[in-house]
Amino acid sequence: MDAEAEAALAEDPGFPMGNALAAYLGLLTTEPADARGARERFARFRSGADVTALPPRERAHVHAVQALLDGDLLTCGTLLGRITEECPRDAPALIAGHQVDFLTGDARALRDRVGGALSAWGEDDRHYGHLLGMYAFGLEEAGHYDRSEEVGLRAVELNPRDVWGVHAVAPTYETQGRFGEGVRYLDDRLADWSTGTFFNARTWWHYSLYALEAGATSRVLDIYDSGDPPVGRAPASVAVRTARTARLPGARTGAGPAPGDGPAARRQAVTASRTVALARPPASHMVCSA
Secondary structure (H helix, E strand, C coil), X not given: CHHHHHHHHHHCCCCHHHHHHHHHHHHHCCCHHHHHHHHHHHHHHHHCCCHHHCCHHHHHHHHHHHHHHCCCHHHHHHHHHHHHHHCCCCHHHHHHHHHHHHHHCCHHHHXXXXXXXXXXXXXXXXXXXXXXXXXXXXXXHCCCHHHHHHHXXXXXXXXXXXXXXXXXXXXXXXXXXXXXXXXXXXXXXXXXXXXXXXXXXXXXXXXXXXXXXXXXXXXXXXXHHCCCCCCCCCCXXXXXXXXXXXXXXXXXXXXCCCCCCCHHHHHHHHHHXXXXXXXXXXXXXXXXXX
16 A cells, blocks of 8 residues: 555645555554654645645545644544545545554444444455455454454455454454464465564464463474574564563563573473463453454
8 A cells, every 4th residue: 555655646746645645654554764754744745735625535634644643543533433424435544543443442443433334335345355354353352253253254265465354363263262273274374474464473473372372382482483484484582572471570671582591491481471371361351452
């Protein structure tokens, strides 16, 4: 989508929706350099645009981006919601709104923003599978695990490399204790999600949790020990991040193993992390995570 936004702005630098899309993409990645670039580009657009003369939908997007630039995610999400109510097929409003709901931890909105717009879309729409992936994630975050699995699998069927959809299904298996199914689900799709995507490290983290909770510590260590991995291997720090997520006493805060760390020390950390993971409360008492 970055390429599409760049192409549109190369042809017409003053194109309002192209500038809004580029701003959403730059700001919602949460990468400082991207955010700075998005702020500078959008400021140039605003300086030469008469926002009051824009059509209502484009004007609403400009105001939503400005709210995001001002750090007011709630207002941005509200404005995007109004756009979706009026124009449920406005894909940028749905995508940006979904990310805002994710960043603000609004599980209900994650489910209902996309779910409420789905009836305006059909399976012949090229973005339909991506919408299903977003909807599956919202269902999972709201606790509808069976429905999330069903919708997410359909999303991945339509778009095998939709990593948001792949990731949406992963926690449904974990939350229900179906660790073996989760490993098989991700193994069957390794080439689609494990490298070259914005979510591969996060999905490897879920993979490591499956392995920990299933007792497959050797697999987690295999993942941890791989450095610049081929398809099917994780970045070297995934397993140690998993251990740190559990807030183990004495865990280091830097990246990678400490000087002198050996296999025995790493195995002890992984085993301790698994113990913590297995001691978590039932799903009905958990705060949903990504």
